[in-house]
Amino acid sequence: MSALLDFLGDYTIQNVLLGAILLGVVSGVLGSFAVLRQQSLLGDTLSHAALPGICLGFLIAGARELPAILGGALVTAMLAALAMLVLTRSSRLKTDAGLGIALSIFFAFGVVLLTYIQGTAGASQGGLDSFLFGQAAAILRSDLYVMAAIAALALALVLALWKEFKLVAFDPGFAATLGLPVLVLETVLTVTIAFAVVIGLQMVGVVLMASMVIAPAVAARQWVRRLETMVVLAALFGVVSGVVGALISAAGRNLATGPLIILAATVLVIVSMLLAPERGILWDALRRRRQERRLEADRVLATVYDLASHHRDRRYAAEESMIDAYHGMATRPALSRLSKRGLVQPSRHMPEEGRHWVLTDAGLDEARRRHPDGQGLGQGASSD
Amino acid sequence: MLAALFDNIPLMIMATGALVGTAATLVGVFLVLRRNSMLSDAISHSIVFGIVVVWLLTAEQSGPVQIIGAALTGLLTVVLTELLVSTRKVKDDAAIGLVFPALFSAGVLLLNLYARDVHIDTHTVLLGEIGFVWLDTIAIGGYAVPQALVWMGAATLANGLFVLLLFKELKLATFDPALARALGFAPGVLFYVLLMLTSTTAVAAFDAVGAILFIAFVIVPPSAAYLLTDRLPRMLAIGIGISIASSVLGYYAAVALDVSIGGMMAVMTGLFLTLAFLFGPRYGLVAQQWRRLRQRYVNESRTLAVHLFNHENRPEAGEESAVTALRDHLMWSERKAAAVVARSLRLGFVVQQGDMLFLTSRGRQVALELLEPWRAKDA
Numbered sequence: 113m114s115a116l117l118d119f120l121g122d123y124t125i126q127n128v129l130l131g132a133i134l135l136g137v138v139s140g141v142l143g144s145f146a147v148l149r150q151q152s153l154l155g156d157t158l159s160h161a162a163l164p165g166i167c168l169g170f171l172i173a174g175a176r177e178l179p180a181i182l183g184g185a186l187v188t189a190m191l192a193a194l195a196m197l198v199l200t201r202s203s204r205l206k207t208d209a210g211l212g213i214a215l216s217i218f219f220a221f222g223v224v225l226l227t228y229i230q231g232t233a234g235a236s237q238g239g240l241d242s243f244l245f246g247q248a249a250a251i252l253r254s255d256l257y258v259m260a261a262i263a264a265l266a267l268a269l270v271l272a273l274w275k276e277f278k279l280v281a282f283d284p285g286f287a288a289t290l291g292l293p294v295l296v297l298e299t300v301l302t303v304t305i306a307f308a309v310v311i312g313l314q315m316v317g318v319v320l321m322a323s324m325v326i327a328p329a330v331a332a333r334q335w336v337r338r339l340e341t342m343v344v345l346a347a348l349f350g351v352v353s354g355v356v357g358a359l360i361s362a363a364g365r366n367l368a369t370g371p372l373i374i375l376a377a378t379v380l381v382i383v384s385m386l387l388a389p390e391r392g393i394l395w396d397a398l399r400r401r402r403q404e405r406r407l408e409a410d411r412v413l414a415t416v417y418d419l420a421s422h423h424r425d426r427r428y429a430a431e432e433s434m435i436d437a438y439h440g441m442a443t444r445p446a447l448s449r450l451s452k453r454g455l456v457q458p459s460r461h462m463p464e465e466g467r468h469w470v471l472t473d474a475g476l477d478e479a480r481r482r483h484p485d486g487q488g489l490g491q492g493a494s495s496d
Numbered sequence: 497m498l499a500a501l502f503d504n505i506p507l508m509i510m511a512t513g514a515l516v517g518t519a520a521t522l523v524g525v526f527l528v529l530r531r532n533s534m535l536s537d538a539i540s541h542s543i544v545f546g547i548v549v550v551w552l553l554t555a556e557q558s559g560p561v562q563i564i565g566a567a568l569t570g571l572l573t574v575v576l577t578e579l580l581v582s583t584r585k586v587k588d589d590a591a592i593g594l595v596f597p598a599l600f601s602a603g604v605l606l607l608n609l610y611a612r613d614v615h616i617d618t619h620t621v622l623l624g625e626i627g628f629v630w631l632d633t634i635a636i637g638g639y640a641v642p643q644a645l646v647w648m649g650a651a652t653l654a655n656g657l658f659v660l661l662l663f664k665e666l667k668l669a670t671f672d673p674a675l676a677r678a679l680g681f682a683p684g685v686l687f688y689v690l691l692m693l694t695s696t697t698a699v700a701a702f703d704a705v706g707a708i709l710f711i712a713f714v715i716v717p718p719s720a721a722y723l724l725t726d727r728l729p730r731m732l733a734i735g736i737g738i739s740i741a742s743s744v745l746g747y748y749a750a751v752a753l754d755v756s757i758g759g760m761m762a763v764m765t766g767l768f769l770t771l772a773f774l775f776g777p778r779y780g781l782v783a784q785q786w787r788r789l790r791q792r793y794v795n796e797s798r799t800l801a802v803h804l805f806n807h808e809n810r811p812e813a814g815e816e817s818a819v820t821a822l823r824d825h826l827m828w829s830e831r832k833a834a835a836v837v838a839r840s841l842r843l844g845f846v847v848q849q850g851d852m853l854f855l856t857s858r859g860r861q862v863a864l865e866l867l868e869p870w871r872a873k874d875a
Contacts, residue, residue: 150587150589151589152593156534203773205719206531207531208531209531209719211534212533212716212719213766215711217766217769219708219762220766223756224760224763225755227754227755227759245604319541319600320597320601322593323597325593326590326593327594330590330594334585366608367605367608370601372601374597374598374601375602378594378598378601381594385586391585393585
C-alpha cells in the first residue's frame, strides 16, 4: 500500500497521470464529434501537420518552450485543415487526396525543419524527437498548465455550442435550413480537433494522435446510443487508455508512451466491439446461433410431424437416420433440444435399427400450430 | 564507366529518389483516381510492423523474402479494415484510423524492446535516410550497387509491368468498376494486386524515405498530374515527370540548406502540386478565375444586345439605344457602361453612330439566341 502511495506521490507520475487525464477527456469528447461526422482521418492529417508547427515554435522561442511549441502546432494544424479545404473546394481533387496531400507535405516540411534545427541548434533539440512518439515522463508541471488551459478552452467551446454541434454532427442539412452557420460550426469543430491534437503531442506524439481521437469514441459508440453518454464514456475510455499507457511507459523499460496508449485504446475498442450489449459481435453471434438452432429444431419437428401425418399415425416412430437424410446433417443435437423442450421423445421401437423418435402430445400441438397444412408435405417418406 | 556511375553519390541518391517517386506514382495514380489514397497512409504506417516482425524472425533486413513478407502487413491492414467495416459497427474512415495506428504502435514497441542496437530505430522509421543509401551496397556484376537502388528498381519494374500489361483492365476497373465486374474482369482482385504492389513499394522505399514521406510520393505527383490532364497515360507520364524533377530539385535544395533530403524531395512534390493547382491550364485556380471573368464580360455584352434588341425599331428606340440610357435603364455606372460598349464593339455585337448604338446582325443573333432560342436556330 505504501509502495503504491509512494508511486502516486512521485512528482513525475503525478504529472503523467494528470496529463493522461487531460488528454483522455479532450480527445474522447472531441473525437466523438469527429467520428460521428466521419472525419476520423482529419485527425490524422492535423496531427501529422503539427510537426512543422512544433519546429517553428521551437525556432521562434529559441528553446523547448511549450506555449510556443503548442501554439505553432495549433497554427500549422489549422493551416493544414485550411489547405485541405481549399484544395478540395476549388479544384477537382477529392477529400481523400486533399487529406493525404496536406498530411504528407506538412509532415515533409516538418521533417525538413527538424533536420534544420538539428543542424543548427545541435544537442539542444533533444526534446523535439519526443514529439514524434510522445514521452510522458518528459512532462513538466508547467506544461500541464498550458495543456489544461487549452483543454478548458476546447471543453468550454463544446459546452457552449453543444446544441449546435450536435445538430451539425447528425444532420447538417437540417441545421442549414434552421439558419445555423453550418460552415462556421464545422470549421470550429475542425479547429477543436486541432486542440485535441495539440494536447496529445507530448503524451502520444504527432504520428499516433489520430488514433487517440478515433479509438475512444469508437469504443464508446458501441455501448451507448445517445451523444451525451457517448461523449462521457469516450472521455472515460480516453482517460483509462491514457493512464494505462502512460503508467506502463513511466514504469520503465523505456517504451515510447504513444504506442502504449494507442494499444491500450485499441484493446478497449476490441473489447467494446466484442462485448458491448446490443451491438457487441459476441452477443450478435450468440443471438444468431440461438435463432439458427431454433429454426433448425422447428424444421426437424416439422419433419417428424410430416412423417407421422404421412403414416397417419401420430405415434409414428421416425428413424433418426431418416431424419438425418432429410436434412443432410446430423439432427441428433436438434432432436435432443426438442426432447428437452418436451416436444419429442426417444422411442423403444426397434432399438436394433437405431434410435427412433416420436412426437409427444405437446410436440403434436406445437407442430400443428406451426404447420396447419402439414398434411402431405412429407413426400419423401413414401419411398420406404 | 559504370563503376564511376555507381560511385557518384549524388547521382545515386537522386536516382533512388526518382525511382521511389516513379514506382509510387505508378500505383498512386490509380489510388487517387479510385479515391482510396488514404489507404497508402494506412499501408505505409503498418508495414513498420511487418518490417520489424520479419526482421526479428529472419534477422535480415533486406532481401526479396523480407520485402514481400513485410508487404503482406500492408495488405493485412486493408483486409482488417474491410473486415471492420463489414461488421457495420464502424464507418470506413474510422476503421482505417483504428487499424494502422494499432499495427504501427505494435511495430514501434517491438523496436523499442528488441532493436536497440540496429540501425532501424524509430527515427529512421519515420524519416528514412536517403542520404545514406550508398552505404548499403550489394555486388551486381562486379559493381557495388546501392541496395535501395536495386530494390527500388525492382519495384519500379514490377509496377511498370503491372500497369503496362493490365492497362486496359486497370483503366476499366478504375473508371467503371461495375462494368468491369459485369465483363468478368474481377476488379476486386486487380485492386488487391494494386495494393500489394503499393505495399511492396512502400517496404522497398522504406530505407530511403521512411514510412510517412512515402505517402507524399504516392499521393502528391498523381494529384498534381490530375489537375493538369484528363487522359490516363498523360497523367501517369506527368506524375512520373514531377517525381523525377522533385527528386533532383529536392536533392540540390536539401544539400544547399543542409536538411533532410527525403523531406525536401517530398516538399518539392508539394511545390509542383501548388503550381498545378494555381496555374493548371484548365483546372488551375487562375484559369478558372480567368474563365469566370471572361464569362462575366461576355454576359454583359449579351445583356446589352438583348436590351437593344428589345427596343429595336420601336418608337422609344431613339431614347433607349443611346449610350447615356444604359446608366438609367441597366443601372450601369458610366465607367462600366463605357467598358461594356467598348467590349461589345470589339466583339462585333453593336456599332456606334454618334451617341447611338445599333445591333449588328451578329448582335441580333446573340439576343435572339437568348430570347427565342427555338427561333434562333433557323435564323
